[in-house]
Amino acid sequence: MFNVIQENALKAMDNLVESGIDLTRLHKDLSTTEYSTIKRRLYRAFGGVEESLRAYGLFDSTGVPSELELNRCFSIDDDYRVVENIYIVAELKELYNLSDIDFKHLKDEAWIKAQRDALDLYVRDTFPHGLLYSALAIKGKYHIKHYINKFYKGNIRNLCIDCGLDLNLLTDCGSRSASILQGRRFEALVKSVLDAIYPGEVNYQVRVGDSMPDFIVESIGWIDAKLSKNTAFHSRCSTIIKYLQHTDKLTIIYALDKTTHRNDTRVTLVSIEDFKKDLKSLGRFDLCIEIDAFIQMCLRMEEVRAS
Numbered sequence: 086m087f088n089v090i091q092e093n094a095l096k097a098m099d100n101l102v103e104s105g106i107d108l109t110r111l112h113k114d115l116s117t118t119e120y121s122t123i124k125r126r127l128y129r130a131f132g133g134v135e136e137s138l139r140a141y142g143l144f145d146s147t148g149v150p151s152e153l154e155l156n157r158c159f160s161i162d163d164d165y166r167v168v169e170n171i172y173i174v175a176e177l178k179e180l181y182n183l184s185d186i187d188f189k190h191l192k193d194e195a196w197i198k199a200q201r202d203a204l205d206l207y208v209r210d211t212f213p214h215g216l217l218y219s220a221l222a223i224k225g226k227y228h229i230k231h232y233i234n235k236f237y238k239g240n241i242r243n244l245c246i247d248c249g250l251d252l253n254l255l256t257d258c259g260s261r262s263a264s265i266l267q268g269r270r271f272e273a274l275v276k277s278v279l280d281a282i283y284p285g286e287v288n289y290q291v292r293v294g295d296s297m298p299d300f301i302v303e304s305i306g307w308i309d310a311k312l313s314k315n316t317a318f319h320s321r322c323s324t325i326i327k328y329l330q331h332t333d334k335l336t337i338i339y340a341l342d343k344t345t346h347r348n349d350t351r352v353t354l355v356s357i358e359d360f361k362k363d364l365k366s367l368g369r370f371d372l373c374i375e376i377d378a379f380i381q382m383c384l385r386m387e388e389v390r391a392s
Contacts, residue, residue: 094130098141150177155195165207167199204232216241275310282363296327306334313341
């Protein structure tokens with residue numbers, strides 16, 4: 086049991102409690118001199134203040150919560166976020182006399198399990214569209230990206246393999262849906278740029294015979310927006326053939342400068358970046374930033390497809 090010095094130290098703590106002193110707040114409830122005196126006494130008896138409080142019966146855990154009890158501390162909301170139930174946590178900490186630090190050590194495994202469950206649920210509910218870069222890039226899905234980074238080092242391919250999912254579905258869905266979405270965004274960006282530089286001159290999607298160019302600008306002619314320079318010359322793209330039946334002034338504005346071995350002297354290829362000089366002179370730095378951001382997004386998506 087305890088020796089004489091320790092017994093006397095415990096009696097001193099009894100006296101403090103009877104005087105209304107909170108033993109966990111000695112440094113606040115006692116004067117500097119009083120605290121210094123009791124501190125020396127506790128150090129001699131038990132080697133420290135915290136050790137003395139444990140010997141007195143404070144901070145001792147009355148057991149360890151079960152795995153089921155810890156799992157109940159966390160739930161998954163409608164956005165697949167892991168939410169900690171502060172009421173159940175407080176109940177367990179009180180029941181087992183756990184400090185915040187003790188509980189943090191105990192909850193880690195349950196917390197990680199809940200995050201894995203949330204990711205599994207998200208994949209099951211949204212595959213394949215939910216794993217596209219365009220879907221994960223949305224602000225409200227940053228926590229999903231965090232899960233993928235945490236458990237799969239950001240590698241969606243490994244996630245699919247681990248979950249037994251068909252990678253071909255993801256690839257096919259990604260190439261179609263993402264390209265369509267990117268194309269629409271780029272078209273909207275080109276419209277904003279043209280409207281800023283050629284105010285009042287831009288006609289948007291006007292049908293001419295069997296064709297409907299993206300834009301017709303009085304001082305330029307027909308304009309079509311393409312994600313990459315070589316898209317217009319793809320064998321499955323009939324844009325050039327159709328449009329040149331109605332105009333001899335066709336301009337292709339592109340985002341990515343992909344090499345193309347085909348060309349047509351009646352077609353002018355222009356990078357969206359070539360408009361930044363005019364935009365800066367107009368004070369439209371916001372559009373310059375949009376152009377840079379869009380190109381970077383396209384490049385990242387190209388990297389994802391290639392991985």
